[in-house]
Amino acid sequence: MYQLRTFREVARLGSFTKAARSLGYAQSSISAHIRALESHVGFKLLQRMPHGVRLTAAGEIFHDHALRIFHVMDEMASALNPTGEMAGRASVGASALLLESRVGSLVRECRYRYPHVRVSPRQLSISGATEAVRTGSVDVALVHGDHGVQEPLPVGVMVRELPPIEVVPVGRTALARAGDRAQALAGARVLVVDPDCVSHQVLATTLREAHGVDAPLVEAGSVGGARELARSGYGVAMLPVESMCGGEECYGLAVVPGLPRVRLGVRALWSDQAMAAVAAVCGVAERVGRERQPVEAVEFA
Template identity: 30%
Template sequence: MFESRHIKTFHEVVRSGSYSAAARSLGYTQPAITQQMKALERAVGTPLFTRVGRRVRLTEAGEAMARHADTILDSLSAAQQQMNAITRLRSGRVRVCAFPSAAATLIPEAMARIAAEHPGVRVELLEGEPPDSLRRLARGECDLTLAFTYPGLHAEVPAELVEIPLLEDQLTVLLPTGHPLARRRAVHLNDLTEERWIAGCPRCRANFLHACAEEGFTPDIAFTTDDNLVVQSLVAAGVGVAVMPALVLSFLCHKKVTGRLLEPHSRRQISAYALREHLRIPATALVLAELKRAAEARVGC
């Protein structure tokens, strides 16, 4: 295996024509140049130079090495420049997997700042619900995952992932605007026992069923969909009501839908997840910092 410093020294010896000239150019002593060239020759397994007076001449192996030295050094220089760009956030790619309501709220706010301040950093957005999104992270299909958990419900998280809490998201109930309970500031779950329901993703549905069981009733789930816009449309049409996180209230699309706080109060924990070693990658750390900033702004609203 060749050392890059030996290749650099070899290149200078070839350019200048002697060990002493290379030593002056590189700021080394001549014995240091000699030792490096001997080490390179040992690595190659054959002499690279022969002496002609005070100058050196390349052997056949030396000529072959010289043909590759420029390419090797150019590649090393390009690699160093690219690494500098990545560490100084002039470039980089981060793949973020997020569930829909986070993708519609936290992600745009964070990405807008990154695009303005670090235009060379590319963020790619994938959509996925937990626990599948966490498995995708563990498989290396993304670099950061936004996921949520509910208190009291067991959630499997791969052991190799690190959780970074972002915010707690209050649950609300979506009602048709003309619903009698829409005039209240908050609605108790027990007041909705006779309603037909629209349920969401498997994790949200499991929490909803658990909450209803705690209140002593089984809900009539008429529709199931992961699409927030579909949920809103169904509620607006008056065919059911739905429990939704407060994040969704910031992008309600229907004037015929009203969101009210749900009692008893229930919240979901929204967190970012990453492989531990990825937290040291500058672009990933930047995206995570901006997601934290976006989450803190939501808490203050």
């Protein structure tokens, strides 16, 4: 059905690019859907033009029957769920930073908007997100950073860009207030939350090049672990600005001046065979991301 929906949108707009923008997919996913359909029916459905696409003769026939299928599906959905309320279950895997900063709000918002949709969250590694979706281990994967962005997604895995997340260098308050910051940073360690995230590498590079500190990387395992280690003075962690109590200081922690703030892209991945509840959860994830954006974000170049 997702492939048919993609075909219908491409036919309506006459463009892969416009269809990708309309559906929130990567253009490579649109192309993969159309190739799969053409392979299945054994006919070319779309003719590529210099400025878009148009239906072939076979595509016209296919399009007519696809619209009938959607009509029958709508009738079936109405018969099965006469109240029209969204229902179902969505297992959501999220990278550690997103699990800490956004998933709680996602669960609450889904509960409010879709009382009959049950969201089951779990932590997921960034590098394992695509495979988890492909194999059905999770229905939706929410990940940040650029790990695997340049690699083509497997056929059947869809992607949607979500509002970015900003992470900031966080350490104990005494470190942030130190008059001689170079001396205060001399024994610093970089606390790693997500091994696949680029932000701790950016922090380590800045410490080395700007402050002459060759800081070792220490895996903290979670945002909570990194926060406690930073509070004890063990090191500096790149944590979501959204989690900093709305200010520069937060329960013994503070943003350390002179170190980089990094804005990271966020993506939702899901299977093209997913139920409607999954698409609803992705929509809520985008809304939550927009609402959690800081008023003034500093982008690291």
